[in-house]
Amino acid sequence: MKSEDLETVRMVVHARSGVAVDISKEYAIESRLAPLARRDSFADVGELVQAIRARRDEGLMWSVTEALIQGETCFFRDREPFALFRDDMLPALAARADRPVRVWSAACSTGQEPYSLAMIVDEVAPRFPGLKVELFASDLSERRLEKAQSGLYTQFEVQRGLPIRLLVRHFEKVEEVWRLSQSLRQMVRFRRINLLADLRALGQYDVIFCRNVISSLDPALRGRVLEQMAQALAPGGWLVLGQDERPMGLTEALESISGWDGAFGRNPAFRAAA
Amino acid sequence: MKTCLVVDDSRVIRKVARRILEELGFEVAEAADGMEAMAWCRTAMPEAILLDWNMPLMDGLEFLRQLRKEPDGDQPIVVFCTVENDLEHIALALESGADEYIMKPFDGDILSVKLMEAGVLA
Structure with missing residues (x-):
């Protein structure tokens, strides 16, 4: 991913959730956004991020946020x-x-x-x-x-x-x-x-x-x-x-x-x- | 050191379980069916038993029922570890004296937490 795209992603997630995305984990970010890019028929994650910059589509920005915030959980976690x-x-x-x-x-x-x-x-x-x-x-x-x-x-x-x-x-x-x-x-x-x-x-x-x-x-x-x-x-x-x-x-x-x-x-x- | 007896007719599963259990600090013994496991238990009762259900000669359920009648056979923590994954099998295992139950496939996380649930791992 381009560093400008990573920065866009970081800002989108931060503004909506306060979550600090670690942009050094480029591979993890890209693999979590790839299904979203496919769902909305973008050629790749780069094109998805470009669309966000161009259109500021709130729904899409929320989807990106949801995909990148940690949801790891389990029953009785840590007991x-x-x-x-x-x-x-x-x-x-x-x-x-x-x-x-x-x-x-x-x-x-x-x-x-x-x-x-x-x-x-x-x-x-x-x-x-x-x-x-x-x-x-x-x-x-x-x-x-x-x-x-x-x-x-x-x-x-x-x-x-x-x-x-x-x-x-x-x-x-x-x-x-x-x-x-x-x-x-x-x-x-x-x-x-x-x-x-x-x-x-x-x-x-x-x-x-x-x-x-x-x-x-x-x-x-x-x-x-x-x-x-x-x-x-x-x-x-x-x-x-x-x-x-x-x-x-x-x-x-x-x-x-x-x-x-x-x-x-x-x-x-x-x-x-x- | 606590001993865990792994009872499974698959050598691959025994090897996977052994690696995880050794990492958790267990001494590991292996048996390929219920008969072999019973012979092992009569010699030295392990602290824990990881038990497959479907095996030749003596299956896991039959082994468990016999084990619980042996002298000190109520001592080992028994965790079923099987592809049987319906409520009927689980309920039957618990009624027959199992302490916990793992549905295959499993990983190190599942195994270690189940052993904690069963009280054999702090």
């Missing part, structure tokens, strides 16, 4: 955060519940994360008869949200992180793919949300999972997105980040919670600029 949710967060929330518990899986990609949370809620429900949990899930990509809502996963996908007993309990096989039960699908409400937008209208959540997103963003935007997340936390709520993600050095709005690796609470001393 520990989900154990924390099941063994510590939900029991604590059940004890204070005078209203439904609200949980948000932000940047949920193809749905494995919110559905893992739903399976946990289903598992612990008998222990907490009064507990009501509302699960919300969002992603930037319309295409990934569609897949998430279909609840259809390949044999490869259901073997990444999903214990076999949960496969038996919650899935049925439809030809060569696996379909999540309707009752579990209905536990999660999906919605397209751009984390760069103003999130104040979204309300507040007791638990937010926002894993492996912050680290993919342009460093200059990380603090702001984290502050929005902090604002979306209900009093006493927790934000769960990816394995190597920390808010320290990016914002003062969040503080770590002792004994809970990867979970952060609102810093009461921090007041966001209005």
Whole structure:
């Protein structure tokens, strides 16, 4: 790819998602955009990028963005955060519940994360008869949200992180793919949300999972997105980040919670600029 | 060091599994069918068993049922690893004492996470 084309691609993705595309990975970029070029009958990726510069077609620019932002996910990814949710967060929330518990899986990609949370809620429900949990899930990509809502996963996908007993309990096989039960699908409400937008209208959540997103963003935007997340936390709520993600050095709005690796609470001393 | 017994009539699969398991820190033993696997278990019970379903002489299910009746036969973590990929087979395996279940084809990621699920790998 021409360096001018790579730069166009970098700017298109950055403006829409805040994601910093590494343009030194030219081969990866080209192989992800090639199917898109074919779909829209361009001779090659170069011609696709040229068309973007000439026409500024918003639909095409979104397609490029969706193709290049990381969607890697699996059921119960990294395991520990989900154990924390099941063994510590939900029991604590059940004890204070005078209203439904609200949980948000932000940047949920193809749905494995919110559905893992739903399976946990289903598992612990008998222990907490009064507990009501509302699960919300969002992603930037319309295409990934569609897949998430279909609840259809390949044999490869259901073997990444999903214990076999949960496969038996919650899935049925439809030809060569696996379909999540309707009752579990209905536990999660999906919605397209751009984390760069103003999130104040979204309300507040007791638990937010926002894993492996912050680290993919342009460093200059990380603090702001984290502050929005902090604002979306209900009093006493927790934000769960990816394995190597920390808010320290990016914002003062969040503080770590002792004994809970990867979970952060609102810093009461921090007041966001209005 | 924990031992994992790989039971599969395909030499290629045994070799692939051995390479992955050795990387995960297991000592690996091999058996080509359920009879051979049973002889192995009667000599020294392994910590984990990766078990194919369809094999000559004694198939995986038959082996598993017998194993669970042996002295200390409840000890090994048993992970089925087979092309059988319908819910009936999976349910039957679990009822018969399997701890986890892998549908072939598999890779190192799937195998290591399944062994974690089954509790034989930290």
